[in-house]
Amino acid sequence: MPSSTSIVVGVVVSFLLFLLFLRKLFLLFSRKRIMDSSRLPPVPVVPGLPLLGxxxxxxxxxxHKTFTKWxxxxxPIYSIKTGAxxxxxxxxxxxAKEAMVTRFSSISTRKLSxxxxxxxxxxxxxxxxDYDDFHKMVKKxxxxxxxxxxxxKRKRYYRDALIENVTSKLHTYVKDHPEEPVNFREIFEYELFGLAMKQALGEDVESVYVEELGKTFTKQEIFKILVHDMMEGAIDVDWRDFFPYLRWIPNKKFETRIQQKHFRRLAVMKALIQDQLKRKDSHKEEGSYLSFLLSEAKALxxxxxxxLVWETIIETSDTTLVTTEWALYELAKQQxxxxxxxxxxxxxxxxxxxxxxRLPQLPYLNGxxxxxxxxxxxxxxxxxxxVHEDTQIGGYHIPAGSEIAVNIYGCNRDKNRWExxxxxxxxxxxxxxxxxxDLFKTMAFGSGKRVCAGALQASLISCVAIGRLVQEFQWxxxxxxxxxxxxxxxTSQKLFPLKAILHPRFP
Structure with a gap:
């Protein structure tokens, strides 16, 4: 039988060998971390206090303009500090495509303000x-x-009616106010919002009584609550976004402002939905997005x-307007x-x-x-x-815990790609x-599994609108x-609505 002394010596030696093994692993791990850290994207010089980054x-x-200059x-890839x-x-x-497609599984969650x-x-x-079962279900x-x-295809007549209404109103305006500038946004935005309401709810609502707010809202007021106020709120900055460990400090003015917008939006949406439910047994046209969700989305x-219905309204009402208005601005500028x-x-x-x-036969219009x-x-x-797990983008190590900002503005002004x-x-x-x-060459609709679901509709409406408005008017x-x-x-929306003089090309 071994003596107690030899047992103790054996245990001590084994423990020392184990410590040496751990030290070796630690050195290897540290060396790897140093090597990985040397591959981190370069960081711009931080002015002022380190805490502010x-x-x-x-x-x-x-x-986005500052990012492009940097x-x-x-x-094309670098890291910055935004507070914490x-x-x-x-x-x-x-x-950007590497992040959105190849490395998507490592960065598939959203970080919201x-x-x-x-x-x-x-x-x-x-x-x-986040890209999970919920996202897959609602996108389907x-x-x-x-x-x-x-x-x-089923809703084609909504788009055709939109174009006819816009051109008809412009012809009427030019006839009644010759040589006076027309506010294009005022007309197009109104009709586009009407299309969004038809698709989402089944009809273009002119007014709705909202019990929670105690009044009847006009179509213009509904637009302000559902679209304009939400766009304004989305870019509202809370300083606590940059210092999450200080979330416990109240920011009552910001919180009240955002909660009021949310409450009014939800109250109006509920009133619109209740009105549609009351008309469910009438002879009104079915097949709206709301009716589809009510019949299919039993788990929601x-x-x-x-x-979800509100999302289709705001996105239809905004993004297509931005593209169409800027295209007409450029065409009016360059005769x-x-x-x-x-x-x-x-x-x-x-x-x-x-x-x-006819769109496939019109390459210049598509351009x-x-x-x-x-x-x-x-x-x-x-x-x-x-970034919820360590990954690599552009040959650099991206550690878990980082956030990814895809600068579409910068991608589309990259001098190495665009002359x-x-x-x-x-x-x-x-x-x-x-x-x-290829609708996704400019990254405007994203890429990969999170590609924009409305790309097809946006291209159809915008291209036909631009074509018809130039076909019928000189801008x-x-x-x-x-x-x-x-x-x-x-956003990229024009701060001031497009004002142009229109001359009809033919009766």
Whole structure:
């Protein structure tokens, strides 16, 4: 039998060997971390206090423009500090697609601001939900019930009616107010909102009584609550977004403002839905997105259904307007390009009005659509994604806990990909290296599993609208309009509505 002394010695030796083994592992792990850290994206110089990171450099309301300037110095991928968070900013199509497609499984969750967390009912809409079973389910509903190819065919008459209403109102305005500028947004926005209401609810609602708010709201007031106020709220900044460990400190003014917008939005949506439920047994047209959800989405609560229906209303009412308005602005500014489009339409359509079936035969019109998306992407920045496991993008190690910001604005101004990116040149998309049938070449609709479900509808409405409006009118900017290129907040929407003089091309 071994002595007690030999047993103790054996235990001590074994323990020392185990410590040496752990030390070796620690050194290997430390060396790997050092090697990985050396591959981190470069960080811009931080002015001021270390606690603030790059926040002082981002105090202007157009961070996508600042990100693009930094890309010229630090390359297409770099990291910044926004208070307590590290954000990896992607500024080229190559690294953006790598993140959205190849590395998607590592960054498939969303990181929302405090405002968006409230306004989306904690990720209850398709655009901001995490990529999980809920996202897959509601996106399937969205495609089958509203935005998929088959659903779009069923609702074609809504789009045709939109175009006819817009052109008719413009002809009436020009006849009654010759040589006076027309506010294009005022007319197009009203009709686009009407289309959104028809698709979402089954009818274009002119007014609704909201019991919770104790009054009847007009269509214009409904638009303000459901669209304008929500856009305004989405870009509202809460300083606690940058310092999450200080969330316990109240910010009552911000919280009250956001909660009021949310309460009014939800109250109006519930009233609109209740009105439709009362008419369920009438002879009104069925097949709206609301009726589809009520029949198919048995697992969803009524509040979730209300928010999903609201999502289609705001997204239809906003993004298509942005693209169409900027395209007409550029065509009115560059008369030679406007005439190029008119001649293409005349050579293909003759005296017939342009229809959706003709779009594949109009490459210049398609080029105008894509070039407008490139220069004026409706969403300059993709909502932040959260890196939940270590990954790599662009050859750099991206540690878990980081956030990813895809700068669409920067991707579409990358001088390595686009020649003279600040110029609006539709002819660039006539080059054979670009496939004009690809809706996602400019990243405006995203990429991968989170690609925008409304891309098809947006392209159909915008392309036909641009074509018909140039086919029937000659557009000319009013004096001073050329300089009105400011945008609203973090969006690409024109700060000031387009004002133009219109001359009918034919009776």
């Amino acid at each position: 790059n926040l002082l450099q981002l105090k202007e309301k157009k961070p 890309a010229e110095i630090y390359g 968070s590290t954000v990896i900013v992607l500024n080229s199509t190559h690294v 405090n405002a968006l967390e409230v306004l989306t009912c904690n990720k209850c809409i398709v655009a901001t939900s 509903y969205l495609l089958n019930g509203l935005l998929g190819a088959n659903a779009q 609560k009524m509040e979730q259904i209300a928010i 030679n390009l406007q005439e190029n489009l008119y001649e293409e339409i005349r050579s293909v359509c003759g005296g017939e009005k342009i229809k959706e079936e 105008i659509f894509h070039e407008t998306l490139r220069k004026y992407s409706p969403a300059p920045l993709v909502p932040l994604r959260y 003279n990116p600040e110029e609006w040149k539709p002819e660039r998309f006539l080059d054979e290296k670009y496939d004009t049938s 000319k900017l009013v004096d001073g309009e050329e300089e009105n290129v400011d945008t609203f907040g973090l």
